[in-house]
Amino acid sequence: MHALDTGLVPQRTHMQVTTSLETLLGLSGAPAAEMEFSLPISAKAVERLACDCSITRIVLDSDSMVIDVGRAKRKISGPTYKALKVRDQGCVWPGCDRPATWTSGHHLVHWVRGGPTNLPNLALLCYRHHWMVHEGEWQIVRSNDGEILIVPPTMTFGPPPRGPD
Ligand SMILES: [Zn+2]
Ligand SMILES: [Zn+2]
Incomplete structure (x- = not known):
């Protein structure tokens, strides 16, 4: 069951990207990242989306680790x-x-x-x-x-x- 987030005020697009650190760093041969409700996207696209505040969380899935890099200081205050x-x-x-x-x-x-x-x-x-x-x-x-x-x-x-x- 999915709850609908109808009460949220849309600001910037919020999305979660599941990726590996290798993908994020754009290493060749790394698997494509998967966006929620979307097709796999390239490392370059992940890099662009992650450039500003449009991604709140990136979950890295290499070695079954889940790391929230949303804590990194990349959000433009x-x-x-x-x-x-x-x-x-x-x-x-x-x-x-x-x-x-x-x-x-x-x-x-x-x-x-x-x-x-x-x-x-x-x-x-x-x-x-x-x-x-x-x-x-x-x-x-x-x-x-x-x-x-x-x-x-x-x-x-x-x-x-x-x-x-
Ligand atoms: Zn321009
Ligand atoms: Zn950029």
Whole structure:
């Protein structure tokens, strides 16, 4: 039996993702994560969803361990988010004019890899550009003088995909 959460005020999307630490770190060969009521999603998508406050809990299922990483300091706090909106005013992608209300906070160095949740490591990105950074393999970096730089995906030529025997 499922109780319906009809009394909840919708804020940001809350979801629970079951994943392994390997998936979260994007190691190749790691299993896809499973979202509640959804199809398996890629490590890149988990990383994007986990970038802002949209995930309250991530349950790691490797070695039957259940770890709640919701305790990690990755949630952008109210004052920090306010300051971020004042500074960036909207999506920071060059040429993008999406206002702040259409954006979410992006960790330039993802908190999974130890990036801090503070202003120098945060930038507002709209959904499309947030997707491009995580799933599209574009890179966004801040130069020493605070300028946002965009690095397109690098073409890599690995071994050709193996055909069926
Ligand atoms: Zn992000
Ligand atoms: Zn944008």
